[in-house]
Amino acid sequence: xxxxxxxLVLGFGVAVSPINLLLCLIGALVGTLVGVLPGIxxxxxxAMLLPITFGLPPVGALIMLAGIYYGAQYGxxxxxxxxxxxxxxxxxVTTLDGFQMAKQGRAGPALAIAAIGSFIAGCAxxxxxxxxxxxxxxxxxxxGPAEYFSLMVLGLIFAVVLAKGSVLKAIxxxxxxxxxxxxxxxxxxxxxxxAFNIPELADGxxxxxxxxxxxxxxxxxxxxxxxxxxxxxLVQQKITGLMPTRKDMLDSxxxxxxxxxxxxxxxxxxxxxxxxxxxxxxxxEKKIAREPARFGRGAIEGVAxxxxxxxxxxxxxxxxxxxxxxxxxxxxxxxxxxxxxxxIVPGPQVMQKQPDLVWxxxxxxxxxxLMLIIINLPLVGIWVRLLRVPYRLMFPSxxxxxxxxxxxxxxxxxxxxxxGTFGLIxxxxxxxxxxxxxxxxxxxxxxLMEENLRRALLISRGDWSVFITRPLSAVLMAAAAGLxxxxxxxxxxxKRDEVFVESES
Amino acid sequence: xxxxxxxxPKWVRCxxxxxxxxxxxxxxxxxxxxxxxxxxxxxxxxGAGTAPRIFATLLLGLGAVVMIVGIVNDGxxxxxxxxxxxLFVSLGIVFFAMAIRPLGLVISGLAxxxxxxxxxxxxxxxxxxxxxxxxxxxxxxxxxxxLGLPMPLFPRFIVQ
Numbered sequence: 001x002x003x004x005x006x007x008l009v010l011g012f013g014v015a016v017s018p019i020n021l022l023l024c025l026i027g028a029l030v031g032t033l034v035g036v037l038p039g040i041x042x043x044x045x046x047a048m049l050l051p052i053t054f055g056l057p058p059v060g061a062l063i064m065l066a067g068i069y070y071g072a073q074y075g076x077x078x079x080x081x082x083x084x085x086x087x088x089x090x091x092x093v094t095t096l097d098g099f100q101m102a103k104q105g106r107a108g109p110a111l112a113i114a115a116i117g118s119f120i121a122g123c124a125x126x127x128x129x130x131x132x133x134x135x136x137x138x139x140x141x142x143x144g145p146a147e148y149f150s151l152m153v154l155g156l157i158f159a160v161v162l163a164k165g166s167v168l169k170a171i172x173x174x175x176x177x178x179x180x181x182x183x184x185x186x187x188x189x190x191x192x193x194x195a196f197n198i199p200e201l202a203d204g205x206x207x208x209x210x211x212x213x214x215x216x217x218x219x220x221x222x223x224x225x226x227x228x229x230x231x232x233x234l235v236q237q238k239i240t241g242l243m244p245t246r247k248d249m250l251d252s253x254x255x256x257x258x259x260x261x262x263x264x265x266x267x268x269x270x271x272x273x274x275x276x277x278x279x280x281x282x283x284x285e286k287k288i289a290r291e292p293a294r295f296g297r298g299a300i301e302g303v304a305x306x307x308x309x310x311x312x313x314x315x316x317x318x319x320x321x322x323x324x325x326x327x328x329x330x331x332x333x334x335x336x337x338x339x340x341x342x343x344i345v346p347g348p349q350v351m352q353k354q355p356d357l358v359w360x361x362x363x364x365x366x367x368x369x370l371m372l373i374i375i376n377l378p379l380v381g382i383w384v385r386l387l388r389v390p391y392r393l394m395f396p397s398x399x400x401x402x403x404x405x406x407x408x409x410x411x412x413x414x415x416x417x418x419x420g421t422f423g424l425i426x427x428x429x430x431x432x433x434x435x436x437x438x439x440x441x442x443x444x445x446x447x448l449m450e451e452n453l454r455r456a457l458l459i460s461r462g463d464w465s466v467f468i469t470r471p472l473s474a475v476l477m478a479a480a481a482g483l484x485x486x487x488x489x490x491x492x493x494x495k496r497d498e499v500f501v502e503s504e505s
Numbered sequence: 506x507x508x509x510x511x512x513x514p515k516w517v518r519c520x521x522x523x524x525x526x527x528x529x530x531x532x533x534x535x536x537x538x539x540x541x542x543x544x545x546x547x548x549x550x551x552g553a554g555t556a557p558r559i560f561a562t563l564l565l566g567l568g569a570v571v572m573i574v575g576i577v578n579d580g581x582x583x584x585x586x587x588x589x590x591x592l593f594v595s596l597g598i599v600f601f602a603m604a605i606r607p608l609g610l611v612i613s614g615l616a617x618x619x620x621x622x623x624x625x626x627x628x629x630x631x632x633x634x635x636x637x638x639x640x641x642x643x644x645x646x647x648x649x650x651x652l653g654l655p656m657p658l659f660p661r662f663i664v665q
Binding site for chain 1: 532533539544554556557568574583587595598602610614629640641644647648654
C-alpha cells in the first residue's frame with residue numbers, strides 16, 4: 001500500500017513540473033481541437049499529431065500524447081452531442097440521447113455531464129491503474145515466451161470478437177497486418193525481407209506512416225465520395241445554461257458510477273474495450289431504468305453512463321500496455337509506435353527501470369482530465385464555431401499537415417508516398433468493409449509475436465505442443481479458442497449484432 | 506445487386522467479399538513469392554523466411570474463406586469508386602514528396618494544398634488560396650521553429 005502511495009507521489013512529482021503541465025494542457029487542447037473537427041476520428045487525430053511530439057523528451061512526449069488521446073475522445077463526444085456525428089465509435093451511443101438533449105436546447109448540461117462523468121471515471125481508472133500496475137507487472141515477469149505468444153493470440157481474438165463487423169474479415173485484417181510487419185530486416189539474421197532493395201524499406205514499414213495512410217488519408221478520400229459538404233444537422237440554437245441542474249446531477253450520478261465500474265472492467269480486457277464499454281453501459285442503464293422509454297428522447301443518464309464508461313475503459317486500457325507491453329487497441333498501438341520512436345520498449349521492464357515515465361504519465365492523465373473539465377466547458381462556444389468550418393477547406397489542410405508530419409519523422413519523401421499508397425489501400429479496404437484497426441494492431445504485434453514464437457520453439461526444441469502443455473499458456477489458448485467459437489456461434493452473433501444495430505437506429 | 510449492372514458472374518452472391526478475398530489471396534501469393542529467397546527452418550530455429558511464410562499461408566487460407574463466403578452468402582456488390590477525390594489527393598501527396606527537398610516547405614505545401622483542393626468540385630478558389638497561404642505560414646513556423654524539426658523552407662536555388 002505504501003508502495004502505491006509512493007508511486008503516485010513520484011508520478012505527480014513528475015507531472016506537475018511546469019513544462020509537463022504545459023505539455024499536458026497543449027495535448028488536451030490540441031486533441032480536443034482536432035477531435036472536434038468532423039471526419040477525423042481519435043485514431044486519425046493521434047496519428048496526425050504524433051510527429052509534433054518527436055522533439056520532446058520521452059516523458060513529455062508521452063504526457064502530451066496521452067493528453068491528445070483523451071482530448072480527442074472528449075472532442076468526439078462534443079460532436080456527438082452537438083451535430084449527431086460521433087467522433088469515434090466510442091461515442092456512437094452518446095448521439096442517441098446527447099443529440100436529443102441538444103435539440104431540446106440542453107446541449108450545455110449534456111456537455112457538462114459528459115465532462116463530469118469522464119472526470120469521475122478518469123479518477124477511478126487512475127487509481128485502478130496504480131493499484132493493478134505493480135502486481136500485474138510481477139505476473140508479467142513470470143511469463144515466458146510461450147505465455148507471451150498465447151497472451152497476444154488471446155488479445156487479438158478479443159479485439160476481433162468485440163469489434164464491429166465480420167469476425168472472419170477482422171481476422172484476415174490482423175493477419176495482413178502481421179504480414180506487413182514482416183517487411184524490412186529480420187531481427188535475428190539481419191536478412192532483408194520483402195524490401196525489394198528499397199533502402200527506405202530496410203527498416204520496415206513505418207508504423208506512423210501506415211496509420212496516417214489508412215486512417216488519415218483514407219478517411220479524407222472516403223469523405224470526399226459523399227461530396228465535401230457533409231450532411232450536418234448543426235444545432236443552431238444558442239447554448240444557454242451550461243451547468244446541469246441539481247436534478248440532472250442527482251439523476252446522473254448513479255449512472256456515472258455504474259458506467260465507471262463497467263468501463264474499468266471492460267477496459268482492462270484486451271480488445272476494443274472502450275467501444276464495447278460504452279454500448280454495454282448504455283444498454284445496462286436502459287435495462288434498469290424505471291421508464292426505459294425516456295431513452296433516446298434526451299435522458300441524461302444515456303449520456304452520463306456511456307461517456308463515463310468509455311473514459312474509464314480508455315484509461316484502463318493503458319494497463320495491458322504498461323504492464324505487459326501489449327497494446328489492446330489501435331490507439332494504444334500508436335502509443336507503442338511513439339514509445340519505440342523514443343527508444344522505449346513498452347513492457348514490464350519499463351515499470352521497473354523508468355518508473356518516473358510510467359507514473360508521470362498516469363498522474364498526468366488525472367491532471368489532464370481535470371484540465372479538460374475546467375477549460376473545455378467555457379470553450380464550448382468555440383468548439384461549436386469550429387464545426388462550421390466547411391470540409392472543402394479542411395481536407396486539403398489535413399492532407400498538407402499530414403504530409404509535412406510524415407516527412408518530418410525520417411526526413412524521407414518516400415515515406416510520404418508510402419502513406420499516400422496506404423491511403424488508397426485504406427480506401428479500398430473501406431469499400432470492401434475490411435476494418436483498418438485490426439490491421440494496425442497486427443502490424444504492431446507482428447514483430448513481438450514472431451520473436452516470442454521463435455524463442456518458445458527454440459526453448460522447447462521445436463515442440464509445438466509447448467503452447468498447450470505449459471499451464472498458463474494453455475489457459476490463455478483455451479480462452480482464445482473458446483472466445484472464437486462463441487463469436488462464430490449464430491446465437492451470440494445475433495445478440496452482438498443487436499447491440500450494434502441499436503446504435504444505428 | 507438489385508437493378509445495378511455487375512461484371513460479376515451470377516453465381517457470385519456477394520461480389521464485395523468475393524473480390525476482397527481474391528485480392529487478399531493475391532497479396533498472400535505475392536508475399537510467398539517475395540519471401541521465397543529467404544531461409545526456412547534451420548533445425549529448431551526459425552529462418553528469416555519462416556514467419557513471413559506462416560503469415561502469408563494463413564492469409565491465403567483466410568482470403569479463400571472470405572471469397573467462398575462471398576459466393577455462398579448474399580451481400581452487397583462492389584461499392585462505387587469515385588475518381589476525383591482519390592486522384593487529386595494522391596497527386597497532392599506525391600507532389601509534396603517530390604517537391605519538399607528541392608523547393609522547400611513553403612512552395613510545396615501551398616501547391617499540394619491547392620492540388621488536393623481540386624479533389625472536391627465545391628472548392629471556391631479565393632477562400633482556398635487564402636486558407637492555403639495561412640496554413641503554409643502556420644506550418645512553416647510550427648514545424649521548423651516551434652517543434653525544432655529540420656526541413657528546408659525555401660527553394661534550394663534561392664537559399665544558395
